[in-house]
Amino acid sequence: MADASGRPRTPRPASGAGSLRVGRLTKPHGLKGGVKLELFTDNPELRFVPGAVFHLQVPEDSEWFGRTITMRELRWFNDSPVGFFAELPDRTAAESIVRAILWIDERAVEAGAEENAWYDHQLVGLDVLRADAPDGAVLGTVAEVQHFPAQDLLAVTTAAGTVLVPFVEAIVPHVDLEAGRVLVTPPAGLFEESPGVESSDAESRDAERRPGPDGPERADD
Numbered sequence: 001m002a003d004a005s006g007r008p009r010t011p012r013p014a015s016g017a018g019s020l021r022v023g024r025l026t027k028p029h030g031l032k033g034g035v036k037l038e039l040f041t042d043n044p045e046l047r048f049v050p051g052a053v054f055h056l057q058v059p060e061d062s063e064w065f066g067r068t069i070t071m072r073e074l075r076w077f078n079d080s081p082v083g084f085f086a087e088l089p090d091r092t093a094a095e096s097i098v099r100a101i102l103w104i105d106e107r108a109v110e111a112g113a114e115e116n117a118w119y120d121h122q123l124v125g126l127d128v129l130r131a132d133a134p135d136g137a138v139l140g141t142v143a144e145v146q147h148f149p150a151q152d153l154l155a156v157t158t159a160a161g162t163v164l165v166p167f168v169e170a171i172v173p174h175v176d177l178e179a180g181r182v183l184v185t186p187p188a189g190l191f192e193e194s195p196g197v198e199s200s201d202a203e204s205r206d207a208e209r210r211p212g213p214d215g216p217e218r219a220d221d
Contacts, residue, residue, distance in 0.1 A: 010059045010060070011057070011060070013055035022047045023038060023041065026098060026099070028091050028094035030082075032091075033084060033088035034084050035088065037081040044074065046119060048074040049074075050147050052071045052104070053069075053071075054070075056097070056100045058097070058100045064097050067087075071084070071086075072086055125141060126141070126180055126182045127180060127182070128154075128181070130186070140191075141157050151166055153165060163190060170185070171190075
């Protein structure tokens with residue numbers, strides 16, 4: 001159906017009672033389905049997160065009419081936002097959807113459709129403790145959330161360096177934002193408390209080499 005000018009109608013999508021326009025797809029970026037974005041929101045880190053679903057405002061004769069797309073990742077290239085979506089595997093697909101306007105149901109987003117879902121900025125800075133000893137020593141601090149197709153990873157800064165923790169329920173059973181901590185049940189070897197072990201070993205070796213009360217020790221003949 002066309003409007004009075006003969007152009008295809010581009011009706012606003014049925015994206016829920018709390019509909020909010022958050023962006024527009026402008027042009028393809030690269031060969032892997034990336035699309036440059038014009039943002040209509042001051043909070044892209046809240047709106048454009050992995051798993052976010054966008055309703056499309058496109059002409060009625062578009063193959064994308066009435067459909068939604070799901071974000072895989074938002075990247076920045078030279079201060080320009082580029083979106084990667086599950087339904088856009090390559091440049092050809094990206095070219096077919098340019099100029100689409102993205103809408104979300106803000107009420108659904110604010111209600112928290114997913115029970116165990118957190119924004120990256122909520123996790124960064126939280127202390128990481130073992131679930132079997134929540135009142136014990138802190139293993140480290142969440143420095144970053146890394147997103148990958150298979151699973152997300154928590155980059156945890158520890159005294160020994162950065163440890164990448166799979167962000168799955170079996171290993172991260174509880175996130176307590178109010179208490180400011182993440183409880184983990186890491187598999188053996190993930191958090192090697194190597195500094196302490198190495199220190200103990202070094203002390204043992206030093207003790208073996210340390211001179212006794214009667215002077216330097218001699219190796220057995």
